[in-house]
Amino acid sequence: MFNYTKPWALGLALCLAAGAAIAQEDTIGFIKTVKGNATVVSGEQSVPAVPGAALKKGQVLKTGRDASIGVMLKDNTMLSTGAHTELAVDDYQYAPGQERLGLVIRLAKGSLHYISGVIAKLRPESVSIKTPTSLIGVRGTEFVVSVDGDPS
Amino acid sequence: MNRLVSHRFGHWLRSAALCLTLAGCASSYVVLLPNADGTVGKVQVTSANGTNLLERPFQGALTSANAGQTFETTRERIQTDFADALAASPRKPVRFVLYFEAGGATLTPESQQELAKVVDEIATRKVPDISITGHTDTEGDANANLQLGLERAHQVRTLLASPQLTAENVAIESHGEKNLLVPTADNVAEPRNRRVEITVR
Numbered sequence: 001m002f003n004y005t006k007p008w009a010l011g012l013a014l015c016l017a018a019g020a021a022i023a024q025e026d027t028i029g030f031i032k033t034v035k036g037n038a039t040v041v042s043g044e045q046s047v048p049a050v051p052g053a054a055l056k057k058g059q060v061l062k063t064g065r066d067a068s069i070g071v072m073l074k075d076n077t078m079l080s081t082g083a084h085t086e087l088a089v090d091d092y093q094y095a096p097g098q099e100r101l102g103l104v105i106r107l108a109k110g111s112l113h114y115i116s117g118v119i120a121k122l123r124p125e126s127v128s129i130k131t132p133t134s135l136i137g138v139r140g141t142e143f144v145v146s147v148d149g150d151p152s
Numbered sequence: 153m154n155r156l157v158s159h160r161f162g163h164w165l166r167s168a169a170l171c172l173t174l175a176g177c178a179s180s181y182v183v184l185l186p187n188a189d190g191t192v193g194k195v196q197v198t199s200a201n202g203t204n205l206l207e208r209p210f211q212g213a214l215t216s217a218n219a220g221q222t223f224e225t226t227r228e229r230i231q232t233d234f235a236d237a238l239a240a241s242p243r244k245p246v247r248f249v250l251y252f253e254a255g256g257a258t259l260t261p262e263s264q265q266e267l268a269k270v271v272d273e274i275a276t277r278k279v280p281d282i283s284i285t286g287h288t289d290t291e292g293d294a295n296a297n298l299q300l301g302l303e304r305a306h307q308v309r310t311l312l313a314s315p316q317l318t319a320e321n322v323a324i325e326s327h328g329e330k331n332l333l334v335p336t337a338d339n340v341a342e343p344r345n346r347r348v349e350i351t352v353r
Contacts, residue, residue: 030279
């Protein structure tokens with residue numbers, strides 16, 4: 001337990017709290033379920049997706065044949081995909097205290113099941129899902145999206 | 153609606169219906185689902201050709217649709233076409249609220265009992281992550297309360313002796329007196345505001 005009666009201890013506690021916040025700042029959620037051949041792509045690097053792994057903004061989730069992946073973001077938004085899918089969270093702002101809220105998801109191909117979290121509840125207009133041919137706006141809800149691999 | 157438009161719309165409707173009933177038919181579309189609690193939200197789909205608002209359960213639109221071109225599908229159809237994605241959905245989060253004695257980080261006797269339920273919920277999950285957010289009532293200085301909220305959150309983290317929890321999957325923060333469960337004036341002791349909220353995901 002921190003001792004707040006000593007000024008230096010308070011300073012240390014604040015530093016520790018800030019440090020913890022920084023360490024987790026770029027984690028936007030966690031992979032919860034994985035089936036089959038699924039990978040997480042960060043730039044040039046590609047690693048197998050595993051349950052429990054932290055997800056960062058901009059990482060691309062890819063699933064192969066008969067594969068799927070389920071993700072829970074920190075605001076309780078739930079995203080799950082089917083096979084042959086390419087999905088990324090391009091923008092994520094979740095700091096209700098500082099009034100920073102936003103969620104932009106990109107579905108390049110495949111299928112997505114989306115369930116709204118706190119961001120969509122607090123500021124629905126800040127949530128959008130981009131597909132190659134459309135922009136989907138969310139009004140606090142649950143839906144599915146399918147994107148053909150070769151959109152015409 | 154004039155005859156030409158009506159004809160074209162009819163043609164579109166037939167091809168969309170055909171597309172949605174043939175397995176493996178390539179198409180890009182959005183379908184609104186009812187929420188788990190039975191309510192139904194809204195989804196707006198905007199393409200280069202127009203905007204469609206989906207507001208009925210199992211109402212859908214192609215992502216290239218013109219305005220006014222939506223279709224209806226069924227729960228059975230969605231359960232087949234999105235079987236993998238639906239099955240991959242994570243378990244829903246569960247939220248707990250623990251309460252504290254005035255001015256410190258000591259749980260009330262009731263909340264000490266409740267703690268076991270949180271531990272149980274964490275144990276049922278293969279890869280849990282949790283957030284612990286500390287709160288205070290408005291008695292005392294706002295900065296001191298920000299610290300007290302943090303102290304309460306850390307105390308809960310210490311009490312949740314679960315081997316599955318790590319520095320990475322636990323997020324601890326304090327809202328101090330800025331996020332009251334029961335709105336009060338400043339300097340009001342309110343037991344329901346002296347709390348820690350835990351979300352187990």
